[in-house]
Amino acid sequence: MESPEEAKLQCFLQWLEVNGVQLRGCKIKYSDSCKGFGIFSASSVPDGILLVVPLHLAITAMRVLQDPLCGPACSALRDEGLLDDRLLIILFLTVERLRKNSLWKPYLDMLPNTFTNSLWFSDNELLELRGTPLYRATELQKKNLLALFNEKVKKLADKLLIDDGQLESDVTFSDFLWANSVFWSRAQNIPLPHLYAFPDTQENQDATISSNSGENGRSDSHVSKPQTFEDGTQVAGQQGETVWVEGIVPGIDFCNHDCKALATWEVDGMGSMTGVSCSMYLFSAGQNPFEKETEISISYGNKGNEELLYLYGFVMKNNPDDYLMVNYPVDAIQNVAFSEQKEQLLEAQKAELRCLLPRSLLDHGFFPPSITQGEKDDKCKAAPASSYSWSGHRKSPSYLNTLVFPDDFLTALRTIAMKENELYQVVSLLEELVGPEGKRQPSEAEVRAAVWEVCGDSGGLQLLVDLLNIKLMDLEESSGTEESDVELLKKAQGSEVPEDCKRSDSNGTQPLGRNIWASIVYRLGQKQLTRLFLKEAEHALQLALSEGN
Numbered sequence: 281m282e283s284p285e286e287a288k289l290q291c292f293l294q295w296l297e298v299n300g301v302q303l304r305g306c307k308i309k310y311s312d313s314c315k316g317f318g319i320f321s322a323s324s325v326p327d328g329i330l331l332v333v334p335l336h337l338a339i340t341a342m343r344v345l346q347d348p349l350c351g352p353a354c355s356a357l358r359d360e361g362l363l364d365d366r367l368l369i370i371l372f373l374t375v376e377r378l379r380k381n382s383l384w385k386p387y388l389d390m391l392p393n394t395f396t397n398s399l400w401f402s403d404n405e406l407l408e409l410r411g412t413p414l415y416r417a418t419e420l421q422k423k424n425l426l427a428l429f430n431e432k433v434k435k436l437a438d439k440l441l442i443d444d445g446q447l448e449s450d451v452t453f454s455d456f457l458w459a460n461s462v463f464w465s466r467a468q469n470i471p472l473p474h475l476y477a478f479p480d481t482q483e484n485q486d487a488t489i490s491s492n493s494g495e496n497g498r499s500d501s502h503v504s505k506p507q508t509f510e511d512g513t514q515v516a517g518q519q520g521e522t523v524w525v526e527g528i529v530p531g532i533d534f535c536n537h538d539c540k541a542l543a544t545w546e547v548d549g550m551g552s553m554t555g556v557s558c559s560m561y562l563f564s565a566g567q568n569p570f571e572k573e574t575e576i577s578i579s580y581g582n583k584g585n586e587e588l589l590y591l592y593g594f595v596m597k598n599n600p601d602d603y604l605m606v607n608y609p610v611d612a613i614q615n616v617a618f619s620e621q622k623e624q625l626l627e628a629q630k631a632e633l634r635c636l637l638p639r640s641l642l643d644h645g646f647f648p649p650s651i652t653q654g655e656k657d658d659k660c661k662a663a664p665a666s667s668y669s670w671s672g673h674r675k676s677p678s679y680l681n682t683l684v685f686p687d688d689f690l691t692a693l694r695t696i697a698m699k700e701n702e703l704y705q706v707v708s709l710l711e712e713l714v715g716p717e718g719k720r721q722p723s724e725a726e727v728r729a730a731v732w733e734v735c736g737d738s739g740g741l742q743l744l745v746d747l748l749n750i751k752l753m754d755l756e757e758s759s760g761t762e763e764s765d766v767e768l769l770k771k772a773q774g775s776e777v778p779e780d781c782k783r784s785d786s787n788g789t790q791p792l793g794r795n796i797w798a799s800i801v802y803r804l805g806q807k808q809l810t811r812l813f814l815k816e817a818e819h820a821l822q823l824a825l826s827e828g829n
């Protein structure tokens with residue numbers, strides 16, 4: 281007998297077909313309990329085009345504004361600036377899921393009911409993230425979403441459902457959280473042809489989204505294609521140009537992620553690639569034909585585990601795109617000496633108080649991890665270091681090309697760490713430059729050069745070492761050392777933990793839940809990266825001091 285899951289899938293496949301979706305060389309299939317559904321190869325296709333989805337099926341802000349139920353109420357609020365495009369889509373998903381006769385039902389039924397991103401963690405699971413940026417981001421986002429729900433969403437969603445004919449409605453925060461997670465885990469930035477985003481012909485208004493729930497498999501109600509909006513969606517362009525619009529494309533959104541993607545997607549405006557104008561299609565990036573039932577993954581972008589866990593609810597072990605975020609707390613500047621002058625200098629230099637340090641930067645540092653030449657060539661190059669010229673008293677440091685830290689951030693740290701006498705020297709150098717009347721403002725590069733000439737690197741690097749030490753202490757005080765995390769992962773077993781993390785022998789150890797496992801993988805990465813970048817910063821500091829920088 282057909283399982284309920286299989287029945288839902290069949291209903292969804294019919295719905296896709298009725299709405300013009302073509303599964304040419306692939307099928308949608310349950311992957312595993314961790315990934316959920318995915319797209320798999322089914323037959324070989326000579327042109328590599330595996331799946332074609334007409335874009336009238338995309339759930340975008342335009343689509344919502346066209347919706348007979350949500351459109352009128354939302355347009356007014358959007359015009360008043362009370363709803364942005366993302367919230368429009370999230371509101372639409374919240375309401376559609378609760379409507380009795382939604383045209384999107386076969387699609388919505390296929391979506392997961394719960395998620396594993398950090399917003400869905402239990403209190404205990406969340407504790408595993410203490411000391412990480414993700415812990416703070418999750419707490420803050422939960423608070424913001426709750427406020428948004430109570431202040432705006434609940435009233436509007438309840439009203440829309442009652443307008444739709446429901447006798448009463450009690451939309452909950454969980455309904456909203458569900459829609460929020462659907463949006464963030466499935467929305468794409470879609471490059472729409474301008475003509476499609478702003479159609480002006482009658483013909484463009486005729487196509488429909490159909491529900492296969494109507495008689496004879498045909499829809500008895502229609503949603504027309506997007507029409508013209510005077511104020512545009514996100515980017516206004518001219519005819520023939522591309523308009524980038526965020527939205528969910530049912531079908532394509534069943535692709536799971538892999539850094540080594542087997543496929544990619546594109547928009548076919550004219551239909552020259554697929555025969556379907558204004559469509560999005562999935563095509564194999566290289567290897568074709570695939571072995572039967574190979575999972576066709578795409579890349580969600582170079583995302584570290586922090587972003588993957590926050591948005592998508594999974595992590596990658598040994599993620600090559602992992603990164604560390606380091607910041608100097610904005611509020612702390614008020615407490616440093618000469619904060620006002622330093623803030624002015626920071627602004628003049630367009631200095632950054634935070635930076636992202638991707639793991640790949642380490643390949644070009646003092647202690648590169650052992651990687652093969654091939655891998656080395658694939659990695660991104662470290663940002664070119666600036667070589668300032670001034671009166672030339674300070675020599676260019678020997679480590680200039682081995683320093684892995686972005687100059688925008690080091691500039692900020694140099695400025696914050698400046699001593700009183702250094703500050704006076706910088707000011708007098710800049711006065712010398714612009715003349716006694718100060719007829720012009722010194723340029724960004726000139727201020728940076730002056731600060732470097734006076735201060736060198738050691739003050740900034742010392743501050744960086746301090747920041748990284750504090751970060752490591754926070755992480756370890758909250759959840760133990762790297763070694764203890766490695767030990768915990770070794771002990772992981774049980775069905776919630778991805779296959780490759782289970783322990784084959786079972787000594788009665790408790791299995792780790794999947795969310796806890798993911799938290800440990802993520803925080804272990806943060807500890808490792810902090811330690812490695814700290815080593816780089818300490819070494820650079822030693823060199824700077826010994827070279828008089």
Ligand SMILES: C[S@@+](CC[C@H](N)C(=O)[O-])C[C@H]1O[C@@H](n2cnc3c(N)ncnc32)[C@H](O)[C@@H]1O
Nearest residue numbers: 314315316317465466533534535536537592594
């Ligand atoms: C765009 S959807 C892909 C379809 C999804 N698997 C489903 O069943 O609806 C993204 C979600 O798929 C899952 N996913 C995608 N790639 C994954 C991966 N490499 N490992 C684990 N889960 C993954 C995550 O739950 C993520 O939030």
